[in-house]
Amino acid sequence: MKFGKVDRNISKRLKEIVGNENVRMEEDYLEKYSKDETSGVITKKPDVVVFPTSVEQVSEIVKLANEYLVPITPRGAGTGLSGGAIPIHGGIVLSLEKMNRIVEFDPTNMTVTVEPGVITDEIQKLAEEHNLYYAGDPASSESSSIGGNIAENAGGTRVIKYGPTSHHVLGMELVTPTGEIVRYGGKMVKNVMGYDMIRLIVGSEGTLGIVTKIILRLIPKPKYFATLLIPFEKLEDSIKSVPEVIPTLGVLPSSIELMDKESVEMSKNFLNENIPNMDAEAHLIIELDSPDKESLVKEYMKLGDELMKMGAIEVYVADNRYQRSRIWKFRKAIAEGIIAFRPVHCMEDVSVPISGMPDVVKASYGIARKRDLEVLVFGHVGDGNMHVTFLKPVDMENRVWKEKLEEALKDLYELTSKLGGSITGEHGVGLKRRKYLGIFLSDHEIEFMRKIKKALDPKGILNPGKIF
Amino acid sequence: MKFGKVDRNISKRLKEIVGNENVRMEEDYLEKYSKDETSGVITKKPDVVVFPTSVEQVSEIVKLANEYLVPITPRGAGTGLSGGAIPIHGGIVLSLEKMNRIVEFDPTNMTVTVEPGVITDEIQKLAEEHNLYYAGDPASSESSSIGGNIAENAGGTRVIKYGPTSHHVLGMELVTPTGEIVRYGGKMVKNVMGYDMIRLIVGSEGTLGIVTKIILRLIPKPKYFATLLIPFEKLEDSIKSVPEVIPTLGVLPSSIELMDKESVEMSKNFLNENIPNMDAEAHLIIELDSPDKESLVKEYMKLGDELMKMGAIEVYVADNRYQRSRIWKFRKAIAEGIIAFRPVHCMEDVSVPISGMPDVVKASYGIARKRDLEVLVFGHVGDGNMHVTFLKPVDMENRVWKEKLEEALKDLYELTSKLGGSITGEHGVGLKRRKYLGIFLSDHEIEFMRKIKKALDPKGILNPGKIF
Numbered sequence: 001m002k003f004g005k006v007d008r009n010i011s012k013r014l015k016e017i018v019g020n021e022n023v024r025m026e027e028d029y030l031e032k033y034s035k036d037e038t039s040g041v042i043t044k045k046p047d048v049v050v051f052p053t054s055v056e057q058v059s060e061i062v063k064l065a066n067e068y069l070v071p072i073t074p075r076g077a078g079t080g081l082s083g084g085a086i087p088i089h090g091g092i093v094l095s096l097e098k099m100n101r102i103v104e105f106d107p108t109n110m111t112v113t114v115e116p117g118v119i120t121d122e123i124q125k126l127a128e129e130h131n132l133y134y135a136g137d138p139a140s141s142e143s144s145s146i147g148g149n150i151a152e153n154a155g156g157t158r159v160i161k162y163g164p165t166s167h168h169v170l171g172m173e174l175v176t177p178t179g180e181i182v183r184y185g186g187k188m189v190k191n192v193m194g195y196d197m198i199r200l201i202v203g204s205e206g207t208l209g210i211v212t213k214i215i216l217r218l219i220p221k222p223k224y225f226a227t228l229l230i231p232f233e234k235l236e237d238s239i240k241s242v243p244e245v246i247p248t249l250g251v252l253p254s255s256i257e258l259m260d261k262e263s264v265e266m267s268k269n270f271l272n273e274n275i276p277n278m279d280a281e282a283h284l285i286i287e288l289d290s291p292d293k294e295s296l297v298k299e300y301m302k303l304g305d306e307l308m309k310m311g312a313i314e315v316y317v318a319d320n321r322y323q324r325s326r327i328w329k330f331r332k333a334i335a336e337g338i339i340a341f342r343p344v345h346c347m348e349d350v351s352v353p354i355s356g357m358p359d360v361v362k363a364s365y366g367i368a369r370k371r372d373l374e375v376l377v378f379g380h381v382g383d384g385n386m387h388v389t390f391l392k393p394v395d396m397e398n399r400v401w402k403e404k405l406e407e408a409l410k411d412l413y414e415l416t417s418k419l420g421g422s423i424t425g426e427h428g429v430g431l432k433r434r435k436y437l438g439i440f441l442s443d444h445e446i447e448f449m450r451k452i453k454k455a456l457d458p459k460g461i462l463n464p465g466k467i468f
Numbered sequence: 469m470k471f472g473k474v475d476r477n478i479s480k481r482l483k484e485i486v487g488n489e490n491v492r493m494e495e496d497y498l499e500k501y502s503k504d505e506t507s508g509v510i511t512k513k514p515d516v517v518v519f520p521t522s523v524e525q526v527s528e529i530v531k532l533a534n535e536y537l538v539p540i541t542p543r544g545a546g547t548g549l550s551g552g553a554i555p556i557h558g559g560i561v562l563s564l565e566k567m568n569r570i571v572e573f574d575p576t577n578m579t580v581t582v583e584p585g586v587i588t589d590e591i592q593k594l595a596e597e598h599n600l601y602y603a604g605d606p607a608s609s610e611s612s613s614i615g616g617n618i619a620e621n622a623g624g625t626r627v628i629k630y631g632p633t634s635h636h637v638l639g640m641e642l643v644t645p646t647g648e649i650v651r652y653g654g655k656m657v658k659n660v661m662g663y664d665m666i667r668l669i670v671g672s673e674g675t676l677g678i679v680t681k682i683i684l685r686l687i688p689k690p691k692y693f694a695t696l697l698i699p700f701e702k703l704e705d706s707i708k709s710v711p712e713v714i715p716t717l718g719v720l721p722s723s724i725e726l727m728d729k730e731s732v733e734m735s736k737n738f739l740n741e742n743i744p745n746m747d748a749e750a751h752l753i754i755e756l757d758s759p760d761k762e763s764l765v766k767e768y769m770k771l772g773d774e775l776m777k778m779g780a781i782e783v784y785v786a787d788n789r790y791q792r793s794r795i796w797k798f799r800k801a802i803a804e805g806i807i808a809f810r811p812v813h814c815m816e817d818v819s820v821p822i823s824g825m826p827d828v829v830k831a832s833y834g835i836a837r838k839r840d841l842e843v844l845v846f847g848h849v850g851d852g853n854m855h856v857t858f859l860k861p862v863d864m865e866n867r868v869w870k871e872k873l874e875e876a877l878k879d880l881y882e883l884t885s886k887l888g889g890s891i892t893g894e895h896g897v898g899l900k901r902r903k904y905l906g907i908f909l910s911d912h913e914i915e916f917m918r919k920i921k922k923a924l925d926p927k928g929i930l931n932p933g934k935i936f
Contacts, residue, residue: 159658189851190848190852192621220719247599249688353655425656
């Protein structure tokens with residue numbers, strides 16, 4: 001497909017649609033919107049960045065783009081980790097940052113209706129003020145937007161118990177790739193009226209529609225929480241304990257996270273804070289929630305005993321908001337530390353059945369060692385989704401790094417595929433992983449997906465060059 | 469589309485694929501496979517019923533059907549309530565009854581891999597024997613197959629807390645409408661590799677693919693259960709208590725079911741059993757589960773107090789398996805009673821935001837009264853999904869019944885649409901509801917769905933005449 005460029009006529013039409021102040025072509029804008037938070041992918045400046053403020057404006061922009069064959073790259077908060085928001089074919093970056101209103105909070109139906117630009121954390125806080133709970137919690141919740149969470153079907157720290165973003169979406173309004181405004185679902189919990197378009201759009205990485213409004217389901221806020229920090233002398237023991245622990249406990253923890261020693265070190269340096277047993281090979285973070293305090297105490301006492309038997313050095317229990325938030329802050333700072341201190345890196349997102357977790361972690365170190373790369377391993381060990389992150393050694397040449405990384409990724413992906421896993425659990429394929437899709441899916445499997453893209457977006461206007 | 473018939477040549481080819489004994493054209497087979505459990509829809513005999521036993525056979529059948537333009541109606545256990553399994557264009561009924569093996573039970577990864585013909589109850593029992601839990605629970609669990617649950621995205625009695633069928637599916641193998649064998653997902657909990665084909669297929673009513681293998685997620689079995697039976701003097705009070713109760717409790721019950729007086733009477737007559745307070749206007753059934761016994765007791769004591777304040781006559785607590793199963797048996801027998809005693813009926817499946825529940829229930833009686841119809845109301849009041857069921861009065865002529873019913877349905881659907889609800893929460897559109905889709909979805913919204921059907925099934929071979 002040969003795409004058109006945004007010329008004087010098109011930019012004039014865009015200004016008529018969204019107003020002069022919402023069409024930006026200045027160099028600093030083009031530069032800022034040429035990338036997201038993904039390291040190591042190529043960047044590309046758009047011709048123009050537009051900031052619509054209503055669904056009607058989004059619809060008109062998409063119709064204009066179809067008319068002139070100009071590609072549109074939809075964009076949330078720009079915190080993506082697969083290059084999904086990079087306008088690889090130039091054209092229009094359509095930023096949803098100004099569509100950031102909370103449209104309606106409905107405590108009776110336990111729903112909140114929001115525009116895509118709302119930051120996820122804001123939704124969590126609003127719900128909790130009313131004793132309700134938005135269970136989605138990507139580690140980037142303080143900076144990522146709900147629209148971006150939807151585009152990637154964000155996972156995060158509570159998927160084991162509460163499911164990924166797609167489980168929390170009851171309704172949405174979107175603009176189709178040809179510019180029509182459509183609405184699916186609503187405030188009702190159950191709906192099987194035709195195909196599940198909501199779940200098709202969630203995770204479609206901005207290639208099948210631009211979501212302009214979202215109805216999210218809230219649940220009663222759990223009354224009591226306990227966050228356990230558990231250092232292990234041996235990394236292997238920490239991972240092996242996970243599939244043992246869940247059935248014993250008889251209840252799903254909301255989170256089971258792993259930080260290896262290097263991850264802990266990274267966070268420590270970023271925050272200038274310590275946690276106990278810094279020299280342990282690994283730390284687990286396990287969070288439990290419960291409607292009953294005594295029941296919660298029983299659960300974590302039992303869990304603690306089990307973990308001690310499996311090689312834990314100690315089990316630290318945080319059951320107040322301050323201590324809990326310190327642990328989570330430490331966990332969430334790993335990625336920030338990597339971006340700040342080791343900008344040349346490659347953060348992976350492989351997802352495997354939990355029985356394969358020990359293999360993946362062990363192999364990651366072996367793969368890195370073989371290629372003289374550094375590596376750190378952290379992530380959602382309870383659901384088998386691990387952020388193996390390769391770092392360029394400071395003294396390694398860029399050219400060598402690229403070669404070695406390519407070999408390392410190939411090894412990692414082949415192992416993941418062999419274990420029946422996925423190349424991405426929550427960050428998306430985007431630009432970064434599309435060339436590896438064939439390791440995981442057959443031609444028929446990819447083609448069955450592509451038929452949908454071709455049918456819904458015949459001109460290939462929406463986020464071209466992503467996923468496939 | 470003009471479809472072909474199954475002639476001697478095609479039936480010979482079918483016999484070569486699945487073996488003589490698995491190709492049936494006898495009158496009693498054609499009769500049995502001309503319908504499902506839906507009342508009041510037209511039936512139609514297929515040309516042939518085939519019983520494949522492997523995915524390769526399914527693939528060959530689909531390819532053959534594409535070659536000769538013969539429609540295929542996939543079929544599970546035939547318990548559907550929207551006419552989805554009726555071969556309205558004749559051709560082949562492809563029954564999955566003989567693909568009923570449990571392929572693998574994997575306690576470490578907490579998954580079970582099954583063929584579509586397995587009865588849902590069998591999966592529940594297998595899991596529970598190993599202290600695990602399959603959380604899906606359509607009221608028809610003892611007779612419906614997991615493949616049918618997937619085709620309709622079955623809901624049932626535990627959706628409030630655990631979500632519909634689609635939340636429990638981690639992976640699937642399917643035959644596409646053009647006969648290719650594809651596999652998506654696996655035993656991993658998280659996977660965002662391309663479009664969410666699994667969620668697109670779940671609920672697609674056999675129109676986008678034939679599922680031949682399913683990987684289901686299991687969770688730890690809750691240790692303690694309490695099932696509360698709560699008669700209310702006034703129906704209205706019972707419904708109003710629902711949105712009050714959930715936030716107060718601070719925890720999601722797994723079930724909140726409603727039976728009105730007529731539903732209770734129906735079940736009583738079918739089972740020849742009583743429950744307390746038969747003269748109450750309504751009974752609620754609320755089930756709680758918990759990892760801790762004392763915590764569970766506290767919860768139901770608190771809940772009971774609240775319900776008494778809201779007009780409950782009494783709160784009966786069943787906390788052992790025998791008593792609990794008696795209550796559930798009573799609830800599940802309503803539909804059986806209707807089918808047995810009042811075969812000419814129309815069971816609806818409207819789903820609304822819970823704030824609209826009192827309106828729907830109240831209006832249902834008014835609508836029935838205005839048309840001289842009988843009605844009973846029961847269902848999943850906790851998630852806003854109600855089985856309003858109109859009954860033909862015994863002395864009403866069939867012609868009159870059809871006219872009056874048509875008017876009643878129109879009223880019910882228009883109210884549901886006005887309340888922002890859906891025509892179907894769990895039974896599907898199928899044959900029964902397709903002509904009403906336009907009340908709920910715009911042309912653009914329907915067309916956006918249809919484009920997918922056309923792209924994936926260009927010859928319209930799979931289950932034609934359903935949904936649209």
